[in-house]
Amino acid sequence: MTYLVFPNENEPIISCQSAIMCPICKLGQTSFLFQKLYKGLNLLHSGIESIPLNFRKCHVCGIVFSVPLSKEAMQACFAWYEDIYHKEAQVEARTPCNPINQIRYAEWLRLLEPYRKTGKLFETGFGRGEFLMTASKFGWLCSGNEASFNACESVRRFGATVYCTDIGSVDIVGDQDIVVSMGVIEHVPDPHVQFQNYYRLLRSGGAVFITTPNYNSLARLLLGPQCRILDVEHLFYFTPKTISRLLRMSGFRIVKCWSKNVNIPEILKGFLPIYQGREAVRTANQEFRQMLEFNGILKQFKAFVNWCISQSGVGEELYVIAVKSGGELPDIYNDHRNTETESKKG
Ligand SMILES: [Zn+2]
Numbered sequence: 001m002t003y004l005v006f007p008n009e010n011e012p013i014i015s016c017q018s019a020i021m022c023p024i025c026k027l028g029q030t031s032f033l034f035q036k037l038y039k040g041l042n043l044l045h046s047g048i049e050s051i052p053l054n055f056r057k058c059h060v061c062g063i064v065f066s067v068p069l070s071k072e073a074m075q076a077c078f079a080w081y082e083d084i085y086h087k088e089a090q091v092e093a094r095t096p097c098n099p100i101n102q103i104r105y106a107e108w109l110r111l112l113e114p115y116r117k118t119g120k121l122f123e124t125g126f127g128r129g130e131f132l133m134t135a136s137k138f139g140w141l142c143s144g145n146e147a148s149f150n151a152c153e154s155v156r157r158f159g160a161t162v163y164c165t166d167i168g169s170v171d172i173v174g175d176q177d178i179v180v181s182m183g184v185i186e187h188v189p190d191p192h193v194q195f196q197n198y199y200r201l202l203r204s205g206g207a208v209f210i211t212t213p214n215y216n217s218l219a220r221l222l223l224g225p226q227c228r229i230l231d232v233e234h235l236f237y238f239t240p241k242t243i244s245r246l247l248r249m250s251g252f253r254i255v256k257c258w259s260k261n262v263n264i265p266e267i268l269k270g271f272l273p274i275y276q277g278r279e280a281v282r283t284a285n286q287e288f289r290q291m292l293e294f295n296g297i298l299k300q301f302k303a304f305v306n307w308c309i310s311q312s313g314v315g316e317e318l319y320v321i322a323v324k325s326g327g328e329l330p331d332i333y334n335d336h337r338n339t340e341t342e343s344k345k346g
Contacts, residue, residue: 020056020067022058022060022061022063022065023065023189023190023235023236024058024061024063024190024191024192024236024246025058025060025061027058027060029058029059029060030056030057030058030059031056031057031059032054032055032056033055033056033057033064034055034224034225035052035053035054035055035225036052036053036055036225036226036230037050037051037052037053038050038051038052038053038230038231038232040231040232041080042076042077042080042081042232042233043073043076043077043080043232045076045079045080045083046072046075046076046079046080048072048073048076051073051232053066053230053232054066054067055225055230055237061242061245061246062239062241062242062245063236063237063238063242063246064215064236064237064242065235065236065237066230066234066235073232077232077233078147081147081148082148082149082150097130097133097134098130100286100290101130101131101134102130102134105130105131105134105135106134106138108209109134109135109138109140111209111321112177112178112207112209112321115177115178115205115206115207115323116140116177117177117203117205117206118141118175118176118177118203119139119140119141119177120140120141120143120175120176120177120178121135121140121141121142121143121176121177121178121179121180122142122143122144122145122170122172122176122178122179122180122201123135123142123143123144123179123180123181123182124144124145124167124179124180124181124184124194124197124198125144125145125146125147125181125182125183125184125187126144126145126146126151126155126160127146127148127151127183128151128154128155129144129151129154129155129158129160131180131182132144132155132158132160133158135180136158136159136160140178142159142160142161143160143161143162143163143172144160144161144162144163145162145163145164145165145166145167145170146162146163146164147164147165147166148164149164152164167194167197167198167201168193168197170197170201172200172201173200173201174200174201174202174203174204175201175203176201176202176203176206177202177203177206177207178202178206178207178208178209179198179201179202179206179207179208179209180208180209181194181198181208181209181210181211182209182210182211183211183212183213184212185210185212185236185238185243186212186213186234186235186236186237186238187233187234187235188235188236189235191236191246192246192249192250195208195246195247195249195250195252196250196251198250199250199251199252199324202324203324204324205323205324206323206324207255207321207322207323207324208247208252208320208321208322208323208324209319209320209321210243210318210319210320210322211317211318211319211320212238212243212317212318213229213234213237213238213316213317213318214238214239214240214259214313214314214315214316214317214318215229215237215238215239215242216239216240216259216313216314217229217259217262217314217315217316217317218262218267218309218314218315218316219262219263219266219267219316221314222267223266223267227266228263228266238318239313239318240257240258240259240313240318243257243318243320244257244320247320247322251324251325252322252323252324252325253322253323253325254320254321254322255321255322255323256319256320256321257318257319257320257321258310258315258318258319259309259310259313259314259315259316259317259318259319260306260309260310260315260316260317260319261306261309261315261316261317262305262309262314262315262316263316264288
């Protein structure tokens with residue numbers, strides 16, 4: 001994850017009544033959606049109890065965003081990320097990767113294998129470095145950038161090339177087969193510029209693989225402002241349609257855009273007081289996924305539910321594979337050229 005502040009970082013939280021420009025298309029046609037009073041450990045760590053988040057939607061590009069935060073709130077989030085999250089990461093980096101994550105990462109790497117040419121893979125905002133560790137086992141020459149100094153130190157130890165800076169300062173041009181961006185674009189101040197950086201790093205015909213929370217997810221539709229993805233650290237919220245449009249604007253061709261998974265503990269928490277706090281929901285969700293992954297019948301059931309979710313476009317997480325224009329699509333994806341129509345459901 002990368003944390004950067006909006007250009008107008010010294011501005012206080014803006015009233016939801018003000019005319020606010022869309023940060024992506026730079027037009028003023030946005031309207032207020034709702035407000036959420038956010039409370040979280042990431043703010044409490046710096047002594048801030050709560051902060052009101054105002055959500056807006058652009059009528060031109062369709063993007064949903066929260067208005068620029070105060071510098072104080074952004075610094076509080078980063079301090080928590082660096083002090084707490086990555087101190088744990090240093091310990092965890094010495095232990096094997098979570099088995100569920102290993103299975104997911106291996107699935108994704110198999111999807112990206114047809115793009116291997118230079119053998120180079122770059123991950124932006126690599127966090128604990130688990131994906132890069134898995135990719136290096138698959139024979140990729142790995143590099144990545146990350147804003148957290150603690151995270152960079154723990155990942156450098158296993159041989160990846162590490163840039164402890166934002167992606168705009170990474171001096172790689174046009175030789176990466178793959179750029180991986182997991183849970184990053186919702187955090188950055190300008191996703192359009194972020195996509196242009198992915199484009200710069202990739203070789204012609206190279207692919208970007210993106211994951212981000214789905215604003216059209218079942219949990220968000222059912223729980224509204226209480227949904228956990230509406231977080232102080234998330235500045236932009238994407239649907240299949242809005243992410244596809246922005247990628248095309250940045251010179252990419254969409255190969256596949258889909259959504260997966262449903263956070264059942266979170267939805268239950270919204271209607272029944274059975275889980276107390278975000279951490280309890282996260283643990284319950286992890287246990288639930290572990291049970292699904294290692295039980296044959298439940299795994300079949302999970303595959304069926306995921307099929308239904310992907311057909312309706314309401315999965316918790318959004319996934320996109322897009323190719324830098326100018327290159328040919330690998331044959332394996334010819335059947336998926338029409339999957340772009342899935343994005344129209346967004
Ligand atoms: Zn816009």
